[in-house]
Amino acid sequence: MPVLHPEFWRLLSPEWVLVCFGTLxxxxxxxxxxxxxxxxxxxxxxxxxxxxxxxxxxxLAALSPGMHVAALTGLDGQIGLTVDGFSQVFKFIFVLGALxxxxxxxxxxxxxxxWTGEYFTFLTFAVFGMMVMASGVDLLTLWVGLxxxxxxxxxxxxxxxxxxxxxxxATKYFxxxxxxxxxxxxxxxxxxxxxxxxxxxxIRLALMDRLAHGGPAAVGFPLAAGLVILSVSLLFKxxxxxxxxxxxxxxxxxxxxxxxxxxxxxxxxxxxxxxRIFVVGFLPLAPMWTGLLSLVAVxxxxxxxxxxxxxxNVKRMLAYSSIAHAGYALVGLxxxxxxxxxxxxxxxxxxxxxxxxxxxxxxxxxxxLQREGSAGDQMDDFDGLIQRSPLMAVLMIxxxxxxxxxxPMAGFxxxxxxxxxxxxxxLYLLVVVLAVTxxxxxxxxxxxxxxxxxxxxxxxxxxxxxxRPLGWSLALCGVxxxxxGLYGQPFLHWASQAVLLGR
Amino acid sequence: xxxxxxxxxxxxxLCALGVVLARSPISSAISLLIGFVGVAILYLALKAEFVxxxxxxxxxxxxxxxxxxxxxxxxxxxxxLTRQTHLQAWPVFVLILVLFLAVGHKLYHSDYTPQQxxxxxxxxxxxxxxxxxxxxxxxxxxxxxxxxxxxxARVLYGDYLYPFEAASVLLLVAVLGAVFLAKKEV
Numbered sequence: 217m218p219v220l221h222p223e224f225w226r227l228l229s230p231e232w233v234l235v236c237f238g239t240l241x242x243x244x245x246x247x248x249x250x251x252x253x254x255x256x257x258x259x260x261x262x263x264x265x266x267x268x269x270x271x272x273x274x275x276l277a278a279l280s281p282g283m284h285v286a287a288l289t290g291l292d293g294q295i296g297l298t299v300d301g302f303s304q305v306f307k308f309i310f311v312l313g314a315l316x317x318x319x320x321x322x323x324x325x326x327x328x329x330x331w332t333g334e335y336f337t338f339l340t341f342a343v344f345g346m347m348v349m350a351s352g353v354d355l356l357t358l359w360v361g362l363x364x365x366x367x368x369x370x371x372x373x374x375x376x377x378x379x380x381x382x383x384x385x386a387t388k389y390f391x392x393x394x395x396x397x398x399x400x401x402x403x404x405x406x407x408x409x410x411x412x413x414x415x416x417x418x419i420r421l422a423l424m425d426r427l428a429h430g431g432p433a434a435v436g437f438p439l440a441a442g443l444v445i446l447s448v449s450l451l452f453k454x455x456x457x458x459x460x461x462x463x464x465x466x467x468x469x470x471x472x473x474x475x476x477x478x479x480x481x482x483x484x485x486x487x488x489x490x491x492r493i494f495v496v497g498f499l500p501l502a503p504m505w506t507g508l509l510s511l512v513a514v515x516x517x518x519x520x521x522x523x524x525x526x527x528x529n530v531k532r533m534l535a536y537s538s539i540a541h542a543g544y545a546l547v548g549l550x551x552x553x554x555x556x557x558x559x560x561x562x563x564x565x566x567x568x569x570x571x572x573x574x575x576x577x578x579x580x581x582x583x584x585l586q587r588e589g590s591a592g593d594q595m596d597d598f599d600g601l602i603q604r605s606p607l608m609a610v611l612m613i614x615x616x617x618x619x620x621x622x623x624p625m626a627g628f629x630x631x632x633x634x635x636x637x638x639x640x641x642x643l644y645l646l647v648v649v650l651a652v653t654x655x656x657x658x659x660x661x662x663x664x665x666x667x668x669x670x671x672x673x674x675x676x677x678x679x680x681x682x683x684r685p686l687g688w689s690l691a692l693c694g695v696x697x698x699x700x701g702l703y704g705q706p707f708l709h710w711a712s713q714a715v716l717l718g719r
Numbered sequence: 720x721x722x723x724x725x726x727x728x729x730x731x732x733l734c735a736l737g738v739v740l741a742r743s744p745i746s747s748a749i750s751l752l753i754g755f756v757g758v759a760i761l762y763l764a765l766k767a768e769f770v771x772x773x774x775x776x777x778x779x780x781x782x783x784x785x786x787x788x789x790x791x792x793x794x795x796x797x798x799x800l801t802r803q804t805h806l807q808a809w810p811v812f813v814l815i816l817v818l819f820l821a822v823g824h825k826l827y828h829s830d831y832t833p834q835q836x837x838x839x840x841x842x843x844x845x846x847x848x849x850x851x852x853x854x855x856x857x858x859x860x861x862x863x864x865x866x867x868x869x870x871x872a873r874v875l876y877g878d879y880l881y882p883f884e885a886a887s888v889l890l891l892v893a894v895l896g897a898v899f900l901a902k903k904e905v
Binding site: 238242341344345363368444 | 879885889896899
């Protein structure tokens with residue numbers, strides 16, 4: 217039994233430690249307690265995610281140069297999951313996103329007086345689901361992870377259940393999400409019917425066998441249709457055009473720290489799953505799915521950026537901008553399918569890391585402007601911020617420049633890596649669209665800058681307060697965005713460890 | 720036998736349509752029940768007796784009863800009134816059909832050039848493939864002698880042990896989420 221192997225427990229330590237913490241928060245939140253005690257759960261969540269972050273880094277460092285450990289390969293379907301460089305790099309990104317989210321939640325929960333232990337429980341279990349999504353090597357294990365994450369995030373999106381927008385956005389998200397989960401299973405059943413297996417490695421062998429013996433015609437309609445249906449459900453989870461309609465409403469309605477979380481971690485998890493399924497399981501069919509995904513990438517980059525220009529609500533604007541950023545990352549995925557090198561996957565991992573810092577930072581500024589009775593998410597809330605709190609205005613400029621992909625910020629380096637990987641794979645059309653839409657995106661990012669610098673704020677408005685945890689998280693994001701941009705080498709090296717087992 | 724398959728599949732598909740299209744929620748629930756039984760027969764025909772029994776017990780016996788309770792406790796008239804007829808439904812349906820055909824066409828006529836197998840093979844060692852095939856054959860042989868529940872157990876607690884354990888977290892989250900959202904006080 218591989219399960220009883222001590223190596224198993226060591227390699228899966230991020231998962232089981234996280235589940236232990238989640239259960240602990242659950243039990244604690246059942247105790248009748250004051251707000252101070254609920255806050256203590258938040259502090260514990262901070263500690264828990266920090267521990268798991270260290271464990272993720274440790275397990276990544278412990279991997280052999282082959283990037284996986286035999287006891288856990290799961291390639292022949294031993295237990296349906298694997299621990300490879302890829303999974304550990306992505307787990308690190310998820311936990312990092314959750315850690316920053318917890319830091320940012322303190323002010324929001326204080327102002328809204330909405331402290332509960334469940335908030336952190338769901339956050340913890342959502343991250344557990346993401347970890348399964350990054351590690352799973354068969355379609356069913358991946359589905360269990362996907363659902364665990366999705367259910368937790370539905371609840372978190374509806375967390376402010378007295379506020380109508382929150383409930384409305386969460387309901388849309390839930391209905392469409394449930395439908396897309398059904399689609400995933402339908403696609404899986406078609407693939408199972410065609411190949412007789414749900415394990416990605418075996419699917420790949422079956423595909424290669426068919427292509428070698430019968431040529432393209434032997435792939436068959438059920439298998440191809442299954443792949444398309446499967447990808448639709450994953451594109452929905454990653455909020456890519458044309459499956460993005462739930463995003464603006466869900467993002468605008470949800471509590472701001474949850475919006476920040478949703479735009480970073482579940483998106484990264486969906487990309488981990490997309491990469492694993494397409495680049496390991498369906499690589500022999502790459503000519504087919506790279507075509508489809510290229511189309512989606514073009515639509516996503518174009519529509520995400522154009523729609524973002526029209527928004528007056530900063531949360532909604534950032535929602536559309538997050539759609540556009542998913543489009544950039546998708547270019548890396550297409551590149552990974554087209555070329556033999558690992559560059560595309562590393563570029564996606566690096567981009568998602570950078571994106572986590574800069575996007576969480578931008579949402580952090582919205583949280584900074586939040587005060588009693590106002591979410592701080594209107595463009596006008598940013599008016600004259602440079603006079604009220606110059607430091608925060610400068611930080612916001614860092615994040616916006618980075619999101620827009622302007623050098624010396626980290627976002628520039630991230631886009632550059634995607635750019636290189638796409639050039640390497642000769643995806644010239646995607647490269648052009650990426651460049652043009654990046655320029656378009658500057659328009660709406662600079663609108664915020666315009667509001668901060670050139671507009672007069674309302675008189676007598678007090679300077680907003682950050683509170684210490686939010687201040688730390690903003691400082692951390694700002695330093696990271698600048699540091700990765702100025703000295704990216706170690707981070708690029710780190711991302712290049714994201715090697716998919718079996719690729 | 721083939722006729723039987725087709726009839727059964729048609730029956731299940733019709734019941735599924737009935738669930739969506741029926742005007743009264745009770746008729747929906749009854750169609751669902753017949754659909755569940757149809758699926759159970761399908762499992763029986765596939766010699767998965769255990770799964771068929773579970774299907775009847777859990778879905779037809781448990782979940783459907785819960786649905787009926789739910790329908791009893793909600794306002795039927797309100798449900799009937801909210802029935803919507805969308806004018807845009809037909810154009811959208813046509814659009815979807817066109818897209819589906821376009822994608823299907825593309826799938827049949829794309830140019831697959833199989834890449835070099837050994838650069839792609841995840842198990843570069845041919846002996847590993849052999850070992851995998853041997854193991855699978857061995858398991859198949861063992862499975863022929865096992866009873867139906869034993870085979871299910873072997874898959875569930877062997878190959879799928881990890882997702883099985885992860886599913887317990889999934890169910891915990893589902894229960895918690897339902898309770899949390901239905902609670903009065905935050």
